[in-house]
Structure formats: C-alpha cells, structure tokens
Amino acid sequence: MFRRDFLLTTLAVSAPAAAFAQDINWRLSCDVLVVGAGGAGLAAAVRASELDAEVILIEQNVHLGGNTLISGGFLGVVDPIRQAPLGITDSEERHFQDIWNNGDKIADPTLVRKLVHEAPRMLSWLEAKSVKFQDEVIEIYGSHFPRCHKPIFPNGTAYVRALTGALMQRKVNVLTETKAIELVQDDNGRVIGIKATSKQDEFFIRARKGVILAAGGFGANLKTVAAFDPRLKGLPSNCSSGSTGDMLFAARRIGASVVDLNEIQCLPGPISNKGIRVR
Template sequence: MMLRRDFMISAGACALSYPSLAQENDWDYDCDVLVIGAGAAGLSAAVRASELGARVILIEKREIIGGNTLISSGFLGVIDPVRQIPLGITDSEERHFNDIWINGGQIAKPELIRTLVKESQRMLGWLENKGVKFRNEVIEIYGSHHPRCHQPILPNGTSYVRALSSEAMSRKVQ
C-alpha cells in the first residue's frame, strides 16, 4: 500500500526528472468539465458535455490525439435491425448481453452490461450523426459469436477520431 506522502514524494521526483513538468506554470483556465485523454472515449465525453451546454477542456498527454483508438480494430458491436434484418440476421438484447457476459468471464456488473446493450443503438446513431461512416454490413468477429460488428469505412479507429475531433473543434472544445 502506498501512502499519500510516498505518492507525493514519488510524483515530485518524477516531475523533477522532466524539466518541462517541473517548471512553474501560470494556468488560468476555467471550465465546467475537464476531460483527460483524447481517444474515442475522451473525445465522445468532450463532445457530449459540450452538447449539454458545458464549457469543456480536453487534455491529452501525447503529441497527437487518438490514443489506443488509432490502433484498435475499430469494430463496434451493436444490435442494428436496419442493417441486420435485410441480411437475414436476428438479434436481441438478451443475446448480446449473454455474449458479453460469457465472453467477459461473468465478472462484470450485469447492470452495466445491460445499460451498454440497451444504449448501444442510440450510441451508433449518435456516432453516425457526428460523421462516423460504417460499411453497410455487419460481421461476426473473433469472440463475438454473432454478426453484429460494424466496421467503419476508414481503417482502425481513424473514423472515430476524425469525426469526433472535428465535432469537438466545431463546438469550441478547448
């Protein structure tokens, strides 16, 4: 167990080893929501908070935005009758829940999985409204056990980062 004092000493030592971190900074920024990390999750949080009227600052530790999203496969597992039914694919929230629950080793909180499954169609629509373009098909990928994975047009997570960062900039997220 690390005590707060030990953590502070370690953090101070790390900061001193990086001159740019050890310098005095006179920051005077004000916001309602501070989002840390500019991958797909952080960009989504920043955009949504801005949509809800918050003044948002988004910070990223790297020189570029995108995080692990840029190296992900980009597949998004969502029940989508608009794409699935014309392909003869039947799906359900219960089936999607069971796939996640069983593949995840039955250790997640079931209520969180149910929320994810229930809101996934709305999330897909939100992403498409922000400019993320998906192929007009759904596929089964390794581990999914059912064809419900959506693949963006651009490779990896590029579609998410481009669309969400553009939306964040147009909404004046700092």
C-alpha cells in the same frame, strides 16, 4: 478481496496522493474536465459540449486518438436495419449474454446492460457526426455473433476524425502534451479538479460540474501488466504509450466511485453536478 483489487491497491501506493482544494491557485476552470483524448474522451467532450457545458479536454500525448486510433475500429451494436436483411436475428438480451459470458461473469451486470441498451443510440450519434459504416455486419474474434459494425475508413480513424472535427466546430479547449498527475478534492471529498503538468510546468484545472476520467487502461505499463499476469512479463505492448494506468491508480487511491447510472446523460438533458465522488 479479489487479487485484482489487491494488486490495484498495492500498485496505487506509488501513485501521488490526491491534493486538496485549500489555497489552490486555479489556472484554468470549466464545467466538465475530460482526462484522455482516445475514443471515450473525445466522445465525452463532444457530448458534454452539446449539452452546453464549458469543456476542457487534456491529453498527455502529442496527438489525439489514443488506442482508438490504432484499434480495429469494430463496434458491436444490435442493429435490425443492417442485421435483418442479412437474416440475422439479434436482441439486447443476446448481446448482454455474449458480453457477460465472454467476460467470465465478473463485470457489473448493470453497467453491461447500460452499455448494450445505449449502443444503438451511440451508433446513431456517431453516424450523425458523419462516421460512415459499411452495410455488412460481421463476427470478429471474441464477439461470437455477427453484430460488429466497421467504418469505411481503416482502424479507428473514422471515430477520431469525426469527433476531432466536432471538437473544433464546437471550439472545445483541447490541451495536448498535458498530463493529469493528481486528483483534487474539496473538504467533503468531492473531486473538483486535477493537478496537471505540461512541459515541466505544473498547474491546476478546476471542474465545476465533474471530472471524467477517460485515460484508458495500463497496457503500455509493462511492470503493471506483469504484476497482473506474470506470463506476460517481458512481452512488448501494441498499446498507445499513454496507456499507463496512472489515473486508474489515482482514483483507486482515493476510493473514487462512479455516479449513479441514472445521472449519466446520454441524451439531451442537464449535466449532473455531482461529478466523481468518493467514499
């Protein structure tokens, strides 16, 4: 077992166990429930709504945006339209190798290839949402190749503004100051919703087709950061205060696994009804 797996398992013991569905009074229900309103959660909520799903998006902070809002805003994409005029020759395989090698070859290569292959479509989708990018692509620290796109607006504000506008246009139900505290399973172990808290009020939200966990990492959880790397003990964090890792630990505790990649809908098509399943 990797040390990371051991630590996740150990740290998850303090996280609440998953609730089960018997006799639950569901206050809200939807097709797709998205937890976390950073860049990933905002994009997931907008895309699910475009695919005709009824969506609820929850965010534990007052404002939307998470770490995306304060990020550098760079987006790595193989883009011949911008790269070729600058004399840059790029490819999906080169992009994959950059991520694979820079990540010490410990990532899931199938997921990395999925990311690289879908990145141009993601770029086009964002541009269709009125995110404006500069014509120049550059190399940033850690990328080792000039394929990083930078929006005209600073940091990650372009993404948050565009996706928040799309949420409002599509009338997606967004609940701020609402924190997920437990995953709810049915008798077969399928995740069908969450227990949430808002202003000391606890309630349940049911998801008929799936729960998307986009609550981010644990960069603001200094105790967990120190457990993974003792050299960082006592150092401050520049992450959003919502980066506590609570949902990572909750999913880890019940052994949640991701659905098959073929069921992840990036383009128009049916929403998978399997949601997040457990072993």
